[in-house]
Structure formats: structure tokens, C-alpha cells
Amino acid sequence: MLPELGQIALILALLVSLMQAILPLLGAQRGIGAWMTVARPAAWAQLGLVGLAFAVLTWGFVTQDFSLRYVAENSNSLLPMQYRYSAVWGAHEGSLLLWTLILALWTAAVAALSRALPQIVVARVLGAMGLVSVGFIAFLIFTSNPFERILPAAAEGRDLNPLLQDPGLIIHPPMLYMGYVGFAVPFAFAIAALLDRNASRPEAVASWLRWTRPWTNVAWAFLTVGIALGSWWAYYELGWGGWWFWDPVENASFMPWLAGAALLHSQAVTEKRGSFRSWTLLLAIAAFSLSLLGTFLVRSGVLTSVHAFA
Missing domain, CATH: 1.20.120 (Four Helix Bundle (Hemerythrin (Met), subunit A))
Known part of the structure; x- marks a missing residue:
């Protein structure tokens, strides 16, 4: 059930990033203050949702959930605990999720540290960053989904590449x-x-x-x-x-x-x-x-x- 929660979190993050990208930019263009104020809450919500998805994937590695294809292909039951955490970004899908999480962190940092800036500038900056988030989250969901299931679950994983341990x-x-x-x-x-x-x-x-x-x-x-x-x-x-x-x-x-x-x-x-x-x-x-x-x-x-x- 947890992997499905991670998938839902990514889908909601995509919707939030779309809202962050569209409403503040349109609000700045048309001078609508209510639309521009959406930028900061959307940035925080996106961070929470992407962080939740990342935590769910990390938990899959920690607990060795081999029903997840990504976990089964990049871990096994003998992998030391410290490398179970780093294996989260040891291959394609997880590294893109890390990329998206770090983007959400930078976006939230801008939202938190830009209170002295004019509202229209903040709206445009966070809107532009929201557009980047839309691209990466959509790419994750539609082409590089880290929460894809294997049915039935694998009995054992393939292990993380030795060079990466x-x-x-x-x-x-x-x-x-x-x-x-x-x-x-x-x-x-x-x-x-x-x-x-x-x-x-x-x-x-x-x-x-x-x-x-x-x-x-x-x-x-x-x-x-x-x-x-x-x-x-x-x-x-x-x-x-x-x-x-x-x-x-x-x-x-x-x-x-x-x-x-x-x-x-x-x-x-x-x-x-x-x-x-x-x-x-x-x-x-x-x-x-x-x-x-x-x-x-x-x-x-x-x-x-x-x-x-x-």
C-alpha cells in the first residue's frame, strides 16, 4: 500500500506544480494579486508531497520491498543498511526523484527567503521554477516511475552495482x-x-x-x-x-x-x-x-x- 501512496503523492505534486506554474505567472501578467499569492503555498505543498514520495521509496529500500521493480533491481537482502539509503538514487528512476526533491527544496528556500521581494517578482520566479518541476515530475510519472510493481514480488533482489557500494x-x-x-x-x-x-x-x-x-x-x-x-x-x-x-x-x-x-x-x-x-x-x-x-x-x-x- 505504501508504494501506491508514493505514486499518489507524485501525481498530487504534479497537479500542485501545474498550479504553481500557471496561476502566479498569469497573476503577474494580469495584475491579479490573489493568483500571485498561490506561489508560496504551492511551493511548500510541492516540497511536502515530493518529500513524502521520496520517503516512501526510501522505506521500500530499508524494508527490502522486492515487490517494487526499482528496489528489486538495485538492492538485495544482504546489502548493508547505509547503502540501502544511498541505493535510492543509485539508478535512473531514483536519481530523478532525488533531482526533483532537491528542486522542491530550492523552491521552498526561495519562497521562505524572498519575503522582502516584490510580490510580482516572487510570483514570476516561483512560477518559472514550477514549470521546471512540472517537466521533471511528469517525466517521473510517465516514463521513469520508481513505484512500478512486480507481481508476484521477487524472492530476492539483484543487488546494487558493486562500484556504487x-x-x-x-x-x-x-x-x-x-x-x-x-x-x-x-x-x-x-x-x-x-x-x-x-x-x-x-x-x-x-x-x-x-x-x-x-x-x-x-x-x-x-x-x-x-x-x-x-x-x-x-x-x-x-x-x-x-x-x-x-x-x-x-x-x-x-x-x-x-x-x-x-x-x-x-x-x-x-x-x-x-x-x-x-x-x-x-x-x-x-x-x-x-x-x-x-x-x-x-x-x-x-x-x-x-x-x-x-
């Missing part, structure tokens, strides 16, 4: 995803700025930079730590003889890091000199777009890589 799996993917998904915040602020007819005014640009720089700094820091942890893990696990091997998936994570570094510098120049305004907006969009590309490459198996197990 390592402390690196516990810390590397969450840190990397915190960086990847964190760039959704400056991306959403960039979209909000583009929707604002007064975005080209110097005072509007100054406000946009003041709001986005802290989020960019934190996301870039998480991504830096995530890449460093991945290099450390690969160094001792794969025996490459170095910290970096230019693996295709390493490169995929390095591209948003470079775009994020460029965004940090562009924001500084725009704030001090007023130049590079268009570049700053473009880099905010590019950093998150490259994060999406990196996530897709890691989890799709399109490229031949040591990450092909994903």
Missing part, C-alpha cells in the same frame, strides 16, 4: 545535484527579469543582481564540492592514476561549472560597472541549461562512460 555514492550525487539544481534559481530570476518590461532600467538590473548573486554563489559552491568529491571517488575506486580523466560525464558536469563561474564574474562586472547585462542574463540561462544537459547525459546512457551503469 561506496561512501562516495552517499555524498557525491546529492552534492552534485544541489549544484546542478541550484542554478535553477538564477535561471528563474533571469526569466522573471525577461518578463519584466522595466528590466532594462539600471535600478531594475541592480535589484535583480542583488537578489540572484547569493543563490548563484551557493549553487556554484555545491557544484564545486560535488565535482571534487566525484574526482576523489573515481581516483581511488577506478584507479585512473589521476583526479581527472576527461570522461564524457565529467565533462558534462564541468560545463555548467564553467558557465557558473562565468556568471559569477559577469554579475560582479554588471553590478560594479553596469556592463554585460545581456551576458549575465544569458549565462544564468546557459548554466541551468547545461545542468539539464549534464543530468540527461549522466542518466540516459547516451555516451559511453564509466557512468553507464546509471
Whole structure:
């Protein structure tokens, strides 16, 4: 019964994210305050629902519920408890659910820490983040459902990939995803700025930079730590003889890091000199777009890589 609860939570999260994406953006466009106020409660509700789905899947691994296909394919009864928790994001479906949970966390953080911002800006930012959530939750439900059942239940699981039975799996993917998904915040602020007819005014640009720089700094820091942890893990696990091997998936994570570094510098120049305004907006969009590309490459198996197990 619990897996069905997780499935229902995802469906409700999709409906809430649709409401978060549509009503605040329309309210900002038409000047309807009641619609704009929907953004914050929807962000909190989405976090609760996605968190519930993630907790249900985690409980399936802890209790070894082999009626779930995802659990049966990535765990067994002899798997140590610490790796049962990390196995939740050890393959495709669970890692996308982790991605969605972290996006919900970032969205809730913006909702909680943006009370001093104009209502119309908050509505547009949370609306843009809601659109991203709609895409990922719909992808989970319709193509990568982690709650798919096996009838009858498997007697034993296949086990987690031996390469992933390592402390690196516990810390590397969450840190990397915190960086990847964190760039959704400056991306959403960039979209909000583009929707604002007064975005080209110097005072509007100054406000946009003041709001986005802290989020960019934190996301870039998480991504830096995530890449460093991945290099450390690969160094001792794969025996490459170095910290970096230019693996295709390493490169995929390095591209948003470079775009994020460029965004940090562009924001500084725009704030001090007023130049590079268009570049700053473009880099905010590019950093998150490259994060999406990196996530897709890691989890799709399109490229031949040591990450092909994903």
C-alpha cells in the first residue's frame, strides 16, 4: 500500500506544480494579486508531497520491498543498511526523484527567503521554477516511475552495482545535484527579469543582481564540492592514476561549472560597472541549461562512460 501512496503523492505534486506554474505567472501578467499569492503555498505543498514520495521509496529500500521493480533491481537482502539509503538514487528512476526533491527544496528556500521581494517578482520566479518541476515530475510519472510493481514480488533482489557500494555514492550525487539544481534559481530570476518590461532600467538590473548573486554563489559552491568529491571517488575506486580523466560525464558536469563561474564574474562586472547585462542574463540561462544537459547525459546512457551503469 505504501508504494501506491508514493505514486499518489507524485501525481498530487504534479497537479500542485501545474498550479504553481500557471496561476502566479498569469497573476503577474494580469495584475491579479490573489493568483500571485498561490506561489508560496504551492511551493511548500510541492516540497511536502515530493518529500513524502521520496520517503516512501526510501522505506521500500530499508524494508527490502522486492515487490517494487526499482528496489528489486538495485538492492538485495544482504546489502548493508547505509547503502540501502544511498541505493535510492543509485539508478535512473531514483536519481530523478532525488533531482526533483532537491528542486522542491530550492523552491521552498526561495519562497521562505524572498519575503522582502516584490510580490510580482516572487510570483514570476516561483512560477518559472514550477514549470521546471512540472517537466521533471511528469517525466517521473510517465516514463521513469520508481513505484512500478512486480507481481508476484521477487524472492530476492539483484543487488546494487558493486562500484556504487561506496561512501562516495552517499555524498557525491546529492552534492552534485544541489549544484546542478541550484542554478535553477538564477535561471528563474533571469526569466522573471525577461518578463519584466522595466528590466532594462539600471535600478531594475541592480535589484535583480542583488537578489540572484547569493543563490548563484551557493549553487556554484555545491557544484564545486560535488565535482571534487566525484574526482576523489573515481581516483581511488577506478584507479585512473589521476583526479581527472576527461570522461564524457565529467565533462558534462564541468560545463555548467564553467558557465557558473562565468556568471559569477559577469554579475560582479554588471553590478560594479553596469556592463554585460545581456551576458549575465544569458549565462544564468546557459548554466541551468547545461545542468539539464549534464543530468540527461549522466542518466540516459547516451555516451559511453564509466557512468553507464546509471
